[in-house]
Amino acid sequence: MTVLILGGVREGRDLADLLVAEGIDTTTSLAGRVKYPAAISGRVRVGGFGGQDGLAQWLLEHQVAAVVDATHPFAEQISANAAAACATAGVPLLRLQRPSWVEHPDAANWLWVDTAKQAAQAAASYQRILLTIGRQGLGEFGSLADQELWVRIVELPDAKLPPRWHPILARGPFTLAGERELFEDLGIDCLVTKDSGGTLTEAKLTVARELGVQVIAIRRCPTLVGVETVSDVAAAAAWVRSLPAG
Ligand code: NAP
Numbered sequence: 001m002t003v004l005i006l007g008g009v010r011e012g013r014d015l016a017d018l019l020v021a022e023g024i025d026t027t028t029s030l031a032g033r034v035k036y037p038a039a040i041s042g043r044v045r046v047g048g049f050g051g052q053d054g055l056a057q058w059l060l061e062h063q064v065a066a067v068v069d070a071t072h073p074f075a076e077q078i079s080a081n082a083a084a085a086c087a088t089a090g091v092p093l094l095r096l097q098r099p100s101w102v103e104h105p106d107a108a109n110w111l112w113v114d115t116a117k118q119a120a121q122a123a124a125s126y127q128r129i130l131l132t133i134g135r136q137g138l139g140e141f142g143s144l145a146d147q148e149l150w151v152r153i154v155e156l157p158d159a160k161l162p163p164r165w166h167p168i169l170a171r172g173p174f175t176l177a178g179e180r181e182l183f184e185d186l187g188i189d190c191l192v193t194k195d196s197g198g199t200l201t202e203a204k205l206t207v208a209r210e211l212g213v214q215v216i217a218i219r220r221c222p223t224l225v226g227v228e229t230v231s232d233v234a235a236a237a238a239w240v241r242s243l244p245a246g
Contacts, residue, residue: 001024001025001065001066001243001245002025002026002027002062002063002064002065003019003024003025003026003027003064003065003066003067003068003240004026004027004028004029004059004062004064004066004067004068005026005027005028005029005067005068005070006028006029006067006068006069006070006071006078006079006082007028007029007030007040007070007071008030008031008033008070008071008072008075009070009071009072010172010173010200011070011096011098011198011232011233011236012028012040012068012070012071012096013028013038013039013040013041014233015068015070015096015233015236015237016028016040016041016042017041018233018234018237019041019042019237019240020041020042021041022237022241024240025042025043026041026042026043027042027043027044027045027062027064028040028042028043028044028045029044029045029046029049030044030045030046030047031046031047031048031075031078032046032047032048033135033136034154034155035155036155038171049081049085051081052080052081052084052085052088053085053088055081055082055085056084056085056086056088056089058085059085059086059089059091060089064089064091065091065092065243066091066092066093066094066240066243067082067086067091067092067093067094068093068094068095068096068236068239068240069082069083069093069094069095069096069227070096070236072196073097073098073100073194073195073196073197073220074194074196074220074221076221079095079224079227080224083224083226083227092243093227093228094227094228094229094230094236094239094240095223095224095227095228095229095230096229096230096231096232096233096235096236097197097223097229097230097231098196098197098198098200098231099197099198099231100195100197100220101195101196101197101202101205101217102195104202104205106205106206106208106209106215107217109209109215110214110215110216110217111214111215111216111217112217112219113216113217113218113219114218114219115140115218116133116137116140116141116218117140118218119133119140119141119192119216119218120140120141120142120143120144121143122216123141123144123147123190123192123216124143124144124147126147126189126190126214127147127148127189128148128149128150128186128187128188128189128190129144129147129148129149129150129188129189129190129191129192130149130150130152130182130183130186130188130190130191130192130204131149131150131151131152131192132152132191132192132193132194132201132204133192133193133194133218134153134154134194135153135154135155135156135157138151138157138159138161139159141192145162145164145165146162146164147164148164149162149164149165149166150165150166150167150168150186150188151165151166151167151168152167152168152170153167153168153169153170154169154170154171155169156169168182172200172201173199173200173201173203174200174201174203174204175203176203176206176207178203179203179204179206179207180207180210180211183204183207183208183211183213184211188211188213189213189214190213190214190215190216191204191205191208191213191214191215191216192216192218193205193215193216193217193218194217194218194220195217195218195219195220197220198231
């Protein structure tokens with residue numbers, strides 16, 4: 001049985017570790033955005049499939065028994081492609097997605113926006129901004145080019161950052177102590193985040209409350225209707241184990 005894990009975040013790696021340790025054949029697929037991805041158990045393939053038709057074809061050619069879509073909550077295109085391709089190829093699909101921060105105890109104090117552009121507008125009145133939205137959406141924050149801004153990213157983007165923007169190269173998870181030190185050292189007064197959800201990068205939200213830092217949170221798109229969804233790796237592994245063998 002071959003299980004395809006659509007990866008790109010920690011949960012996908014953890015699921016591959018679990019399944020491979022149990023002798024289950026897995027292939028993790030990465031988009032190839034990061035030059036030096038963390039090590040992953042099992043087989044790994046890199047690069048797009050060529051849309052939903054390409055993915056459906058790939059599933060059939062590689063005799064994939066099931067797909068776990070463990071991609072980031074904001075990677076909407078690949079999730080939509082997975083739903084369509086699995087329906088076409090008749091392959092069971094599970095969505096593994098971190099729970100949203102909408103229910104976070106501090107969420108009512110944050111400024112919620114729908115887009116990165118709106119987040120940039122909302123952040124414009126702050127002096128020392130920490131941007132934790134990854135590399136891909138940075139172009140949407142061009143209106144803040146003259147602002148003192150720290151960008152936390154795994155790898156530098158291809159395009160040069162504006163002179164007043166400072167990269168912080170780091171890969172989560174992040175600790176409370178580490179986040180406190182960072183926010184205090186830099187004197188951060190505004191944190192911009194996506195609603196990535198879960199616990200791996202949650203410490204920044206606690207520290208923002210402690211230090212009175214304004215949080216600007218970008219909302220997720222609605223989840224895909226009709227796709228079975230779980231919120232943790234153990235539940236995803238249980239789903240794989242429950243599939244008919246062979
Ligand atoms: P996206 O907009 O949903 O996907 C764009 C295209 O990239 C897809 O149509 C697909 O190309 C390819 N792709 C995406 N994920 C893939 C995967 N796991 N394996 C093979 N091809 C993939 O995705 P994105 O927002 O650019 O994110 C790219 C990857 O980075 C995702 O795997 C995601 O888990 C990870 N990531 C994203 C974010 C974020 O904030 N968006 C944050 C952290 C990590 P084809 O149509 O050619 O198949």
